[in-house]
Amino acid sequence: MTLLAIAAFETKQRFRSISTYVYFALLVALSALFVAAGGGAVKGAVIDFGTGSKVTVNSPFSLNAVMVIIASFATPIVAAIAGRAVYQDVDHRSTALFFTKPISKLDYLGGRFLGAFLVLLALHASLGVGAFACVHAGIIDASRIGPETAWSYLEPYALVLGPNLFFASALFFSLAALLKKMAPVYVAGVLITLGYFIGTNLADDMSNRQIAAMVDPFGLQAIDKLTEYWTVAERSSRLLPFSGVLAYNRLLWAAVGAALLALAYARFRFDEPRLRERSDAAADPLLPGEIGALLAQTDRRLHASSATPALGTPAIAAPVPIHSAIASYALLVRLVGLQLRETVKNVFFLVLVLAGLLFVVGVVLDGEALYGTKTYPLTYQVLELTEQGFNFFILIITTLYAGELAWRERDARMSEIVDALPIPRWVLFTSKLFALFLVQVLLVSIVMASGIATQLLKGFYELELPLYFQKLFLVSLPRFFILATLAFAIHAIVDNKYVGHFVMVLYLLLSIALPLFGLEHPLYRFAAPVDARYSAMNGFGHFVAPIVWMTLYWGTAAVFLAVLSNLIWVRGKEDGWAARIRRARARLRGPSRVALATTAAVFVALGGFIFYNTNVQNSYRSTFAKDDLRASYEKRYKAHENAPRPTMVSSRLEVDIDPPARGARIRGVYRFCNRTNEPMATIPVTLDPRAKIKALEVERSARRSIDDPEVGFYAFQLEPPLPPGEESALHFDIAYEQRGFVVRGADHHFVENGTLFTREYLPAVAYASDRELSEDETRRRHGLGSKRWLPIDDPAGIARSNAAADVDFIEYEATVSTTPDQIGIAPGILDREWTEGGRRYFHYRTSGPILNFVGFLSGRYAVRRDAWHDVAIEIDHHPSHTYNVERMIDAIKHSLDYFTENFGPYQHKQVRIVEFPRYERSAMSLAAMIPYSESIGFIAKVDEKDRQDVDFPFYVTAHEVAHQWWAHQVIGADVQGGEVLSETLCQYSALMVMKRAKGEGGMRKFLQYELYRYLRGRGLAKKREQPLGLVESDGYIHYNKGSLAMYAIQDAIGEEAVNAALRDLLHTYGLKGAPYPTTRDLVQRLRAAAPAEHRYLIDDLFETITLYDNHVVKATIKDICQDEHEVHIEAEAKKLRADELGVEKEVPLDDLIEVGVIDAKGNVIAAQKALVRGSRVDITMKVHGDAAQAGIDPRSMLIDRKPEDNVMPLARD
């Protein structure tokens, strides 16, 4: 009963407090807002909780996703309420009133916890309320709303939010009860979030996902694991399952929560810590130190001891205090030192820092992994990873300690003494601010030290110390200072520590949330970071200007804030607003006035200057506005796509690149021909709106019937029209230049070193469909329908390539010029190089027609040359990036070997790989030239000793070289499935090269990753899934499923059979223009090459969406003699066919499925194909060697809903 009375009292007091209702309202609003954004109802907002844009917003899955995120925002509230439930007696010093009452520990602790927990539950109800309100408000498109029940809203509470809340409250409560301090509660909050981030990071590596799922106290990783392969249909309807790892996780953390409460109960005592006696100075370092220092500075007086009566103090010559300006500065220095010491010499600070370090070390040591391959720990990599992790901690520490510093005297109940001392207010204020700055300097130095340490630990010695210094101290640190000033100003203005913390947290949330809602301009986002990327090729390059100006801009604002908050700083006991404003006015004298006026003026001036640069010199566009332009292009001119258009014949280009000015001038002549049967009156031309047009003319054109520079479309009327079979030409002289600077969305194609631009900067004699918006969700927001591909046999589509309408095979030559210290590169063979007028010229041509898909580069490269037969191999790279150059050359040679042997001749005399800066992370294939991003293969670190480690640079190189056949010789038509003929076939080609070079053993892990990505892609799909043969530009299908499909087919019918089919395809369609081939042409040839019993496989893989659900039931091993064993495998197989939304129906099996044995390293040592008709598979086989696991489909060649259960460790018979 007493317990309930205590709980009731607690609850009643909370519900009397306005803050409770404010929190509730805030959470309702946030919840509604996020649901709306997730449902696509907020224009310009891009929020995806793993729900894609087809999943309904009110399914249990989606509701859970949203509510969990908002609940995480509420963690500070939970910490405050749960912690204070027991801490308030310590804080208010009312412990004696309670502890001397005849109540038991259970009454007291239980009652307080129950009261706080009930309040928190009620507060969290806001999430469901907000979501419900939003769903039923009618603002979300009906297609995103599905059937719902009460349980849709309640299940997230039952499974996730409720247990999470219990655990978090128990943790915070127990800490406060045991340690009787609030600082550990804060630290615990931070550590929990840390645990979540570590879990997220661990989970990226597949083998750790099980651990991650258990270690995450909020159950999110577990849910993620359980639902990772759910399709759109499932995510829109299924209830979250309480099973498997989720159930264990919930039980575990509920138990941990209960254990914490039990611990608190056991160790809690109703006693009062000893009241501090005045003579007990040595026990508390804070008070005497500070008071002593302050007193010593101002006056000196004997401290009479209270033990003996004052008989009269002997006269001592008291020193004379000095109150001059210089003394103030000296005082400032001393105070800064004092404040800093008090902040840093503190267990909780150390714990926070250690936690941050651990996290960073964990993340960095793991390294950035792609397909499980690591990269060299280059300094900029390490910095990015470290900062990503540790910045969070720096922000937390700054926020927390801004509050602590601001409230230090008041918390120690010394404020009245200190406020009455003759210390100038600005000295006290500034000392705290500077101490906070120094804390940040300390933290940043720790980042640097840990970064260097991890590099050394990994055996990497290229430390680039100046870069550390630049990035940390010149770029990051000023921003931290600005944020520290903000935090401190908030505390100075808001006269309540908890509200102050909350406001700062709100600011941090807003800074993340605003851009999601389309509010991106940095001029109104306080201390918004500049979107800068460092590149080894370019350094900070064109980001330096925006960084400097934005730092100055917000720095000025920070100074203004500092002066302002100094004026309103509470000194003495006047803490009412009227009194403070009055006081502030009185304090507003000469220096302050000047400071405020000056900073305000400078701020406005800088703002104007930045605005001029970002909005006037460069038209500033939010992402939404940029997309809108693309949408307009489509809305206005889509009709021209299927209108009669000319066929490109040749292109002759003169490209003058100006790296220092970050621009280029492009002059050229495109010749085209009317290959239709009718005279052609209209010639469409597309040109990027950013181009400055000096000349753009079509021969014999009378006028421009369409002249739309806003979106970049022009139509030239020919009078008389161009007769069939006749040619004409487009002459153009355009230029691109950078003026001023931008803060977001800087154009990274034209840079000081490593310029790369491709066809989007050149004119196109067609409607360019590659400029359309591709994502359905985005298209819908701009009033367009879904993007559809033309049906596979549509004649208009077959008449063009799937790259774009003007991407045909043409004659080509180009001259590239650049500054003398750089090399200019274009597709083709360099046949002449010369210097003229202070510029360096390079002339390129090709011996035959090429695909009209060109690009131009310029940079300071080191060149590594080699050769394969009569083909020159060249790697143009940044001088220090030599790590994988040999590997790339090796890959090229292997690829050329395989492809010329199995597909057809290579049409050029050169293969060139050129490095470009890491602003984009991709590799592409142009004619005889492969631009390759800095970050994608040049710095990969391949572990030779690990046979399972995928050699990523090798793989990508092989893939890109393969494009010289699949794309640059044969390119698919602009219909459904068009991309298969380039991407899927390149995946296949690269796989075959890898198989030959590295052996089949390494294939298993690679195929597993492909399968994982395919399955995951299905769940996240933003549109309906198509079979492989009809794929509409979905990477997870044409890359990942494609790899699996082709590998399975070559395994079934033989590599040679597949290659024969491909050879025939090349022979029929290579280097020929329209009509372009489709997947039908590929499938037809594969079927022809396949024996009858395997044809079902080709149909399954290309024409349907077929999955298996195989799992091993039993795997036993019996020794026969020394190296020979008998393995018995029992497994179950099931075949499912899915429709586009993922609704699966079982279909009968009549398939060849492999059953086999794997060794400890994961290599398949024995395998047998079985024809499976029923659902049971029962095989016994003889095995030699070190057998470890066995099962069905050990090589992961079939697309399996749940691949992990295919093999199991062998049990001894």
Added chain:
Amino acid sequence: MTELRISHLSKRYPGGTQALSDVSLTVGPGMFGLLGPNGAGKSTLMRTIATLQEADTGSLHLGDIDVRTQKDAMRRVLGYLPQEFGVYPKVTAWDLLDHLAVLKGFMHRTERRAMVRALLQKTNLDDVRDRPLGSFSGGMKQRFGIAQALIGNPQLVIVDEPTAGLDPEERVRFHNLLAEIGENVIVILSTHIVSDVSDLCSAMAILHQGRVRLSGDPASAVERIRGRVWAKTIDKGDLASYAEPHPIISTRLFAGRTNIHVFGDARPDPSFHEVAPDLDDVYFATVRGLVAA
């Protein structure tokens, strides 16, 4: 009649300070004054009796209740006004007092309400009962403190330095309150203000450096030093010269001149005159170790 029996209580703090040293006292009903300077151990003793602290050795009994092992039994009959305490600033006086009454075990709402009302009236807080405690002045807060100490008619009431910080009028009011508490209740008043004890208490003890230096009733204590206190008015500057040869027990300033009291069996010199001793003299003499317990 219940009495509080303190036997050989000792307490040493981890830092080394011996807060209580073999303290033995018996306190019966009525006002008992515990006098001593700051750091004497009074608060330690008070907190030990109030079950907030443990002593190292010794025993403590209230009637049949062994305080050390029957804490809850003690808490049921105890009323404690701490030396320094805080309240929840946003809660009203009524709400907190009512809640504390619940914690004291008064579950029946009607009875409890009547009791709480009566307590607030007794301590003159009735008209501010719905105001938040954070708005209370020091005196009002003290009165609230005594109100919560008196919940449920406790058998033992401990007040620790209750009048420090009260203005004269509040002090008088507080004394009246204490006096009213009753003949059957043990009230221990711990203070360093001598006049509180002399005004109110029928029994007293002086605690100094953790030891009981004197116990008994004030009148007898004063009697014991009659004829041994001598006074003289001197100049401030001469104070040092007097300190050496004479055991000065107190110095007081009066109209700018210094009046000293000296302790001794005989008149120190003709310039001194005898004065009738008061409790202050007892206190100072005891604390200076000039009077045996």
